[in-house]
Structures are given as C-alpha cells and as structure tokens.
Amino acid sequence: MKTKMKTGPFIIIMVIAIIIAIYTLMPFILVVVNVFKSAKGEFGIANDPVGLKGASFAQLGDNLSRVINNSNFSFWSAFGTSALITIICLVLLAVFGGMAAWVICRNKTKWSTAIYMVFIASMIIPFQVVMLPLISTFRDVGNFVGLKLLQSIPGIVFAYLGFGGAMTVFILTGMVKTVPYDLEEAASIDGCSYEGIYFRIIFPLLKPSIVTVTILNGMWIWNDYLLPSLMLGQNGKVKTLPVAVQAFVGSYVKQWDLILTAALLAMIPMIIIFLIAQKQIMSGMVEGAVK
C-alpha cells in the first residue's frame, strides 16, 4: 500500500532535487553558454562568463572552425583515433574475454584455477606501478622484434587488451557459470564441434554481460588519459581526444573561448551515447561495481 505523500514535503523534496540537478549540470551549462561567445568584449567570456548577452550563433561557428581546423588539436583525427581504439578494443575484449572465461569456467584443472586467481589478484595492481617499465618494455621489445609498439594504434590496443582482460574475464566468468552445462552436452551430441559450442551457443547467451563489460571498458578506454599520453606521446602524430585536449590547453593557456569549445567537442560524443543508451549505461555501471 503506497501512502500518498503530502503536498508540502513533496514540493520541498522536488525543489531540493532541482537545485542539486542545477548544481551537477552547471559546469556543462556554462560550457554551452560560453562557446557562443567571444573571448573579449563587454559581454565576452573574460568579463561576463555567465550571461547570455553577447552570445550568437555566428560566434559559435567562428569558435568551432578555429578549434576544429586547429593543427594543435586536429579534432577529427583525434576523434577518429579515439573511436578506432575504443571500438577495436571493445570487440576484441568481448570476443577474447568470452573465450577465456568459457575455457576457465568449463575446465576445472589446476591451471585454469591458477589463471583465474592471477586475473582476479591483478585487478588491484594500479597502473602507476607498471607504467614506467611498460613503456620501456614496449620500446625495447618493439625495437628488438621490429614492430612499432609505441606511437601506434596496434600497440595501444595490445596494452588495453592486457589491462582490460582481467576485469572482462571476471565478469564474463560469472555469466558463463549460469549457463547450464546440459546445453553444451546436448549440442555436442548433436555433432557440434567443441569450438562451435562456444561461438554458436555460449557467446550469444553471454550478451547481457557483454553489454556490461562493453560499457565499463568503453567508459574507461574512451576517457583514459595516462596510458595514451605515455604510449602515444604528448606531441606525437597519433592522439586520443583526452591527450589532444591536454596538448591543446597547453598551447592556448587561458584562451577560454578555444579551450571550452575543445572541451565541448570532447564531451559531445559521450553525451550523445549516454542519451541513446542511458538505461544500459547506468545499469551496466552498477552491475560492474556490485560484482
């Protein structure tokens, strides 16, 4: 039985909720307001960073063209690099992660248990403790075997597979456990090959957890700064969006019209994806944490 809340407390709670929402959205609103304005002038960003006076679409177009075509930022290239790295990593992590999770889960040998334990334990390793040797290892091994591992997209994808594997396998193993073994036996009797069982039966059934790991890994890889900044370099040709923003701010200190426009461009893709898949993202983030 739900009792109806009295009007008085309801209004108070509503007002509190709205005030907090304004607060959490305020920085985003400020960015949007100010990309419509020029840096200087009476109503420019420097003198009046709050008001709507002085805002115009012409100025927005001007700001956008100055940032997008800026060789220090090269938005499309950075956006493309970020998107490419994220998508390749997400696909490979889902496929390889599912494969590894299935093998670990269905073979109760000493080896598979040990591998699983190492994966779990490795999740507490902070990036800081491996980052310096990682760079030198990639540089030295790359030179030795004749492959470009630093400042290259395949190299960074390789690193993300290594760092994202543990969490992906952990979550997917939990899902594989819920798939009844009878199903696999039945498929095997019907003549399905061992690897076919994974691709035809297990992988499709893992879909809910694949969505979860894709969201968790996607948020991490898309927003990650430290790994790409070390592996691709601050001044390298290949940059991800966060690295490009950092480099751009470094070369245009305090030029807020340019910086805020760059920030807006960096935020938009994520916000669009959030608007489309809001429910999945929010539940995926929770599931990842609760497990």
Place this chain on the structure above:
Amino acid sequence: MGTVSPAKKLASAIFLIGGAALLVIALILDFTGSQFALRGWMLIIGILAVLAGLYFFPSSSRHKGMINIIFLFPLLFTFAVTVIIPLVLGIFYSLTDWNGIRMTAFVGFQNYAAMFNQPSFLWSLLLTVLFVVVNMIMVNVVGFLLALLCTSRLKGIGFFRAAYFLPNLIGGIVLGYVWQFVFNNVLITLIGNGISLLSNTNTAFFAIIVVYIWQYAGYIMLIYVNGLVTVPGDVLEAAAIDGANPIMTLFRIKIPMIASTITICTFLTLTSAFKQFDVNMALTNGTGSVQNFLGKYLTNGTQMLALNIYNEAISKNNYAIGQAKAVLFFIILAIVSLVQVRISNKKEVEM
C-alpha cells in the same frame, strides 16, 4: 572418436612447420641485429600460423586441449606482456639506478630511502591520505543522500538520476579544465573579490575535493539506489504498521540491510580517490605553496601521490625513484584491498 581427414593432417603440418620456421627465422634476425623491415610481420604471421596448426591438429582427443590453448592465448599473452612482466621489472628496477632506458647498478633500498627523505613526497602521501579519508566519508554520505532522494516519490526520477550521474561520464582531464574555468573565471566574476579558490593551497585542495565529489557521488548514488530497491517492501510496511517513523526505518532497517552495498561503495571510493590523477593534473597540476613542512618550503601543495610519481619520473627524469614510489603505492593499495576482502568475507559469514 571420428577419423581424421588427410587434408586436415596436411594443413596442420604445413601451418605448424611453416609457422615455426617463420618464428625461428624472425628470432634469428632479431638476435643477429638485422634491421630487415618485415621481421616483425614474420613473427606475427608465425604465431598465427602455429595457432592455426594447433587448431587443425589431427587428433580428436587432443582437439579440446588445443582449442583451450587457442582460446586462452590472446588475453593471457597480452596480460603477461603488459601487466606481469612490467610489474616484475618494475619491482626490480626500483632497486637499481634505472634511468628509464638502462640500468647500470643495483642500489638496494637506496631509492626508497631517498623518497622518504623528500619532504615533498611525504607531503603528497599525507595529502593523499587526507583526501582519501575525506572523500570516502563525503562521497558515501552525499551519494547515499542522493540515493534516498532518488528513491523517494519524485516526479521525473529518471531525469534526476541521469543528471546526477552525468559528471561521471566525462573524463577527468576535460572536467578538470572546465572546473578550472568555473573557479578562475565564473566564481570570481560572481563573487567579485577577484581571488580564485585555486590560488591558495588550502582552498585549492578543498576545490579538488568538491570536484571529486561532484564527479563521483552520482555513480555511488546509483549503486546505493540499486541496494535500496532490494529492501523488501513488506519489511518496510511491517515497520510502518509497528509505528516506526522514517528516521527509525532508515537507521534500523534500510542501512543494516544494505551493509554489503556500503562495503562495496566504501572500497570503490577508497581505491578511486587514492588513484586520483586526471582532475588533480588538470585542475591545479599539483601546484600550491606550503610555507613550512618539515623545515622546507614546498611548491607542490596540492600534488597527490599519483601525480607525484608521474612528475618524479616523467618531468624530473628520476625513473628509479619514481618507480620506488609506485611500488609503495602498489603495496598500500594491496594492503587496503586485502583488508577489504577480509571485512566483506566476515560480514557475509555473519549474515
């Protein structure tokens, strides 16, 4: 179990022998210092060919084992190269005079001694502990209150949840710069005294905490909401019939019933606050003056541990000391994680 076709036998043999040959040639080229441009590709194709050979391996009794190896290989290999090897090397390097490229001598615990003699490092350590403790409490309290708000009978609840969660979507670098703008321009204009919060060490530290709570509380809120909705409705109803007021219901029923959620959130905020780097770098880059700490004047007033490690190695080029700090960082996190696992295991047994 089934007969093996000769075609499969042949394919397996070709792939295994060809792949192994390519691998051997590539490695010989590597070890002889050849600069042949295609040797990297030979290595990759060699590995793939060997895997294909294993796949076609002409024995159905072994087939399962071969598939297991092939399925585990990609993640295990990348994991070993990017995590295990650098971790072992890193611990080793922290005991040497490594300069990021090569090492010449083993120096024992000299790097560790050196870092504990840096007042700036001790300051960062202290600051990080303070930051972690404050945030662990604040983010959980704020997140929990938001969760209560978002499970009460609000209109447009979906909008509020999304609005509170939104800051968590954007990376710390971009957010850090946006907040720098808010502190340095917007607030100055609104308040009108011309002094930015970021210009003073104490208030700048406070500003980092504010931004961190802003970014993280929405996420923690979602986890608490998830916990709160699992509290059974009939229990709450029974409590209401017995005359429990909302505050009693909160402390006697809701909070005890979501104890495991509280453990998860505490641990999440703890590790994430401890590793805080992006916002710290973008907002203040660790600057801020400290007049007198252990008799020294410091310029890294708002620099936390992760940023201190980064600057020591990358900016100051002291790779060995930076690595020693990172190992300490790892040890602290490992201890915290073990304690957390212990606590949550104990709680689960009690329940």
